[in-house]
Amino acid sequence: MPRIGVYVCHCGLNIAGVVDVEKVTEYAEKLQDVIVAKHYVYMCSETGQRMVKEDIKAHNLDRIVIATCSPRMHEETFRRTVAEAGLNPYLLEIVNLREHVSWVHSEEPEKATEKAKDLVKMGVARVKLLQPLEKRRVSVEKNVLVVGGGIAGIQASLDLADAGFRVYLVEKAPSIGGRMAQLDKTFPTLDCSACILTPKMVDAARHPNIILLTNSEVTNVSGFVGNYEVSIVKKPRYVDEEKCVGCELCTQVCPVKVPDKFNEGLSQTHAISIYSPYAVPKIAIINPNHCLRLKYDKDVCGKCLEACEAKAINFEQQPEEFRLKVGAIILAVGAEIFDASKMPELRYKQCKNVVSNIEFERILNASGPTKGEIINPQNGAVPKTLVFVQCVGSRDKRFHEHCCRVGCMTTLKQAILVRERLGENVKIYVCFNDMRAFGKGYDEFYRRARELDIDFVAGLPSDIRSAPEGSLYFDVYDKGTNKLLEIKPDLIVLASGMVPNTDLEKLSALFHVSRSNDGFLLEAHPKLRPLESLTAGIFIAGSCQGPKDIPDTVAQASGAAAKVIDLLAKDVIELEPLTAVIDKNLCSGCQICEPICPFLAIETKTEIVEGTEKAKAKVIEAMCQGCGLCVSACPTKAIKMQHYTDEQFLAQVKACCSERR
Amino acid sequence: MGLTDLMSMAKPNMDARENFLSKLSSREFVNCFQCLKCTSGCTALKLLELKPHEIVKLVNLGFVDELASSDIIWTCVTCLKCVQRCPQKASPYHIIMVLRNMAVEKEAQIPEEYLKTVSRILETGLAEAPQEVTTRKMEVFDRKSLNLPKITFPRESFQVAFMKIMEEK
Numbered sequence: 001m002p003r004i005g006v007y008v009c010h011c012g013l014n015i016a017g018v019v020d021v022e023k024v025t026e027y028a029e030k031l032q033d034v035i036v037a038k039h040y041v042y043m044c045s046e047t048g049q050r051m052v053k054e055d056i057k058a059h060n061l062d063r064i065v066i067a068t069c070s071p072r073m074h075e076e077t078f079r080r081t082v083a084e085a086g087l088n089p090y091l092l093e094i095v096n097l098r099e100h101v102s103w104v105h106s107e108e109p110e111k112a113t114e115k116a117k118d119l120v121k122m123g124v125a126r127v128k129l130l131q132p133l134e135k136r137r138v139s140v141e142k143n144v145l146v147v148g149g150g151i152a153g154i155q156a157s158l159d160l161a162d163a164g165f166r167v168y169l170v171e172k173a174p175s176i177g178g179r180m181a182q183l184d185k186t187f188p189t190l191d192c193s194a195c196i197l198t199p200k201m202v203d204a205a206r207h208p209n210i211i212l213l214t215n216s217e218v219t220n221v222s223g224f225v226g227n228y229e230v231s232i233v234k235k236p237r238y239v240d241e242e243k244c245v246g247c248e249l250c251t252q253v254c255p256v257k258v259p260d261k262f263n264e265g266l267s268q269t270h271a272i273s274i275y276s277p278y279a280v281p282k283i284a285i286i287n288p289n290h291c292l293r294l295k296y297d298k299d300v301c302g303k304c305l306e307a308c309e310a311k312a313i314n315f316e317q318q319p320e321e322f323r324l325k326v327g328a329i330i331l332a333v334g335a336e337i338f339d340a341s342k343m344p345e346l347r348y349k350q351c352k353n354v355v356s357n358i359e360f361e362r363i364l365n366a367s368g369p370t371k372g373e374i375i376n377p378q379n380g381a382v383p384k385t386l387v388f389v390q391c392v393g394s395r396d397k398r399f400h401e402h403c404c405r406v407g408c409m410t411t412l413k414q415a416i417l418v419r420e421r422l423g424e425n426v427k428i429y430v431c432f433n434d435m436r437a438f439g440k441g442y443d444e445f446y447r448r449a450r451e452l453d454i455d456f457v458a459g460l461p462s463d464i465r466s467a468p469e470g471s472l473y474f475d476v477y478d479k480g481t482n483k484l485l486e487i488k489p490d491l492i493v494l495a496s497g498m499v500p501n502t503d504l505e506k507l508s509a510l511f512h513v514s515r516s517n518d519g520f521l522l523e524a525h526p527k528l529r530p531l532e533s534l535t536a537g538i539f540i541a542g543s544c545q546g547p548k549d550i551p552d553t554v555a556q557a558s559g560a561a562a563k564v565i566d567l568l569a570k571d572v573i574e575l576e577p578l579t580a581v582i583d584k585n586l587c588s589g590c591q592i593c594e595p596i597c598p599f600l601a602i603e604t605k606t607e608i609v610e611g612t613e614k615a616k617a618k619v620i621e622a623m624c625q626g627c628g629l630c631v632s633a634c635p636t637k638a639i640k641m642q643h644y645t646d647e648q649f650l651a652q653v654k655a656c657c658s659e660r661r
Numbered sequence: 662m663g664l665t666d667l668m669s670m671a672k673p674n675m676d677a678r679e680n681f682l683s684k685l686s687s688r689e690f691v692n693c694f695q696c697l698k699c700t701s702g703c704t705a706l707k708l709l710e711l712k713p714h715e716i717v718k719l720v721n722l723g724f725v726d727e728l729a730s731s732d733i734i735w736t737c738v739t740c741l742k743c744v745q746r747c748p749q750k751a752s753p754y755h756i757i758m759v760l761r762n763m764a765v766e767k768e769a770q771i772p773e774e775y776l777k778t779v780s781r782i783l784e785t786g787l788a789e790a791p792q793e794v795t796t797r798k799m800e801v802f803d804r805k806s807l808n809l810p811k812i813t814f815p816r817e818s819f820q821v822a823f824m825k826i827m828e829e830k
Binding site: 345391395396397398433434458459460461462463474475476477478479484 | 694695696697698699700701702703706707712714742743745746748749750
């Protein structure tokens with residue numbers, strides 16, 4: 001006969017404030033095979049855990065039920081507790097009285113107590129049928145894949161490479177650097193973005209442990225923690241990376257003009273070009289959508305071919321595919337900037353003198369389209385009145401509900417730079433809703449902006465209008481003065497927010513990682529596991545997890561790298577034993593399960609049974625993620641999920657439906 | 662309640678506010694964060710001093726009674742710009758419409774123009790009667806001179822149906 005201990009946690013008032021924990025404990029005590037039933041204010045505390053351990057020894061308990069918070073929170077904690085007392089850690093059942101009862105039924109305490117009793121009864125019914133299991137042990141690959149070569153990916157790669165791990169840094173664009181490379185200055189210190197970023201870019205390219213794969217994309221991911229297999233396709237540059245010296249002779253002769261992506265389309269580059277002035281690697285790339293030879297005919301143009309002294313140009317280059325084995329993956333693919341043309345009332349893209357903050361960043365930059373001169377892109381004149389409009393696409397239920405977290409500080413930085421460069425005669429207005437300056441040194445930066453006579457108007461314009469000659473005007477009601485003001489600026493800068501990367505939809509399917517409601521990647525726990533995805537061995541860093549400024553991005557990237565080091569420092573890692581097992585005698589060899597498995601963990605092999613050849617399915621344990629798809633698909637019920645068997649579930653259902661004693 | 666409007670010594674009426682909320686199809690307007698987009702773009706602000714953000718704030722604080730008897734609610738020209746632009750889907754338009762209905766229920770004074778509009782619809786089927794326009798050069802245009810189709814006026818059955826709806830509401 002099993003000897004069961006039941007423990008009901010108060011979780012302070014989280015559970016006990018709604019559920020009558022004493023009644024639940026009394027009820028549990030009367031259930032069959034329950035030897036001990038107790039309640040305690042915090043089961044997860046040292047005292048709570050010690051109580052369980054002492055009871056296991058004193059009463060010779062062999063199964064434990066703990067009615068507490070979600071198993072996602074503390075199942076591991078309590079598994080360790082029972083293991084320390086000498087029990088197999090899988091002879092433990094967690095009953096969720098917090099998320100499933102007290103938090104959702106806070107207005108009906110009596111019914112909540114009844115539900116808690118039922119759930120405890122079901123837990124006791126299941127715990128009796130649990131089987132002892134042993135963790136699987138697998139070896140790990142000591143390589144890491146980092147996806148995205150922005151500041152997050154660069155920082156994580158450098159940390160990992162310095163720790164001695166081989167890093168494959170994959171970047172979609174022809175150069176690493178990401179968004180930070182486009183910025184002019186960084187808040188709140190106003191140090192030059194390129195000056196602090198480019199050394200890191202060069203370090204990443206030169207590091208003996210980092211293999212840089214630019215102009216490349218991940219196309220397939222399989223395997224599991226410690227043993228991922230990834231396919232990467234390197235798109236053709238049509239330029240030999242070994243030969244190109246980055247002299248730019250080719251770009252000077254190319255007759256085709258193309259909008260410059262690095263300058264947000266504000267200037268033009270050529271069909272053969274180098275991505276940015278500080279591109280790493282500094283290798284030319286031909287845009288196949290614009291190059292005359294690649295687009296039309298292999299006999300036309302060819303001017304770059306003649307100009308290139310290094311003979312690096314190769315129109316025959318084909319995509320290359322790499323297959324790599326890595327132990328862990330860091331996703332650091334960054335975010336995009338909100339497209340303000342979705343709000344036609346702001347006249348973005350309709351008027352050239354309404355620009356987004358990232359475009360203005362290029363205008364401010366010495367290597368940008370205006371060589372750093374602040375001019376109105378419409379007429380080339382120096383603006384006399386500038387307006388910054390905040391919260392564009394952010395904090396807006398029509399588009400993105402989240403705060404972009406960088407819009408306020410970016411505007412303050414840009415406004416200060418305008419004041420510094422154009423002097424005191426230029427009028428600068430910031431139309432804002434709330435000014436959020438929450439980081440280290442940020443509020444001091446806000447004060448600095450006010451000291452520089454930047455005017456803050458507490459109200460957002462409803463719409464921006466343009467006069468026929470191209471000037472802009474708009475009305476704004478100012479909370480501070482209770483007046484409707486009209487402002488006529490030469491240039492309007494929209495604080496367009498950070499929004500989820502459009503690639504995330506594809507990536508989340510490719511890497512089996514979830515996304516939160518806002519569209520960004522979902523962390524395993526917002527407070528306790530912010531650097532991990534819910535898939536073991538896949539970590540997230542930077543603004544693909546949510547909008548972030550540079551300090552936060554770098555901190556998260558180093559954190560994710562540390563988590564990877566923690567994982568890969570061991571030679572062998574332990575995996576949950578929650579896999580499918582196949583009863584050979586019941587398997588009919590129908591092969592229904594094999595294509596259903598999303599992790600390619602089932603293979604069919606022929607075996608000789610009683611003199612005849614028969615097909616039998618086999619689970620590759622190391623690959624099985626325990627999703628249970630094969631279990632429900634098997635027509636002969638030959639497949640069983642360990643720790644989640646049909647018998648265990650049915651016992652719970654039976655307990656739930658039976659009359660209460 | 663600890664809140665008092667020191668200008669009028671009025672206190673919020675939370676029951677009236679609840680009653681008011683029950684007439685709205687959504688409670689979204691409690692999400693208003695006073696960004697002032699509605700007032701910045703309000704068509705009625707310049708001439709009639711309508712400040713829609715204040716109406717939202719007053720309702721949120723519980724000053725419903727004074728609004729229902731205020732003239733200001735009749736100045737909204739229902740251009741619906743605030744509905745389009747509100748980042749919190751908390752537009753003042755729906756509030757103003759409920760306030761107007763409350764004013765009618767309370768038999769508060771309704772601006773004469775509104776009553777005229779009702780009778781115009783009854784007579785012509787249109788909120789605004791067809792007009793003649795005189796330009797600065799003193800030329801007079803009407804629909805006929807502009808080659809616009811002739812307007813047909815509604816039949817008696819329309820008027821009966823219209824009156825019936827009015828009474829039911």
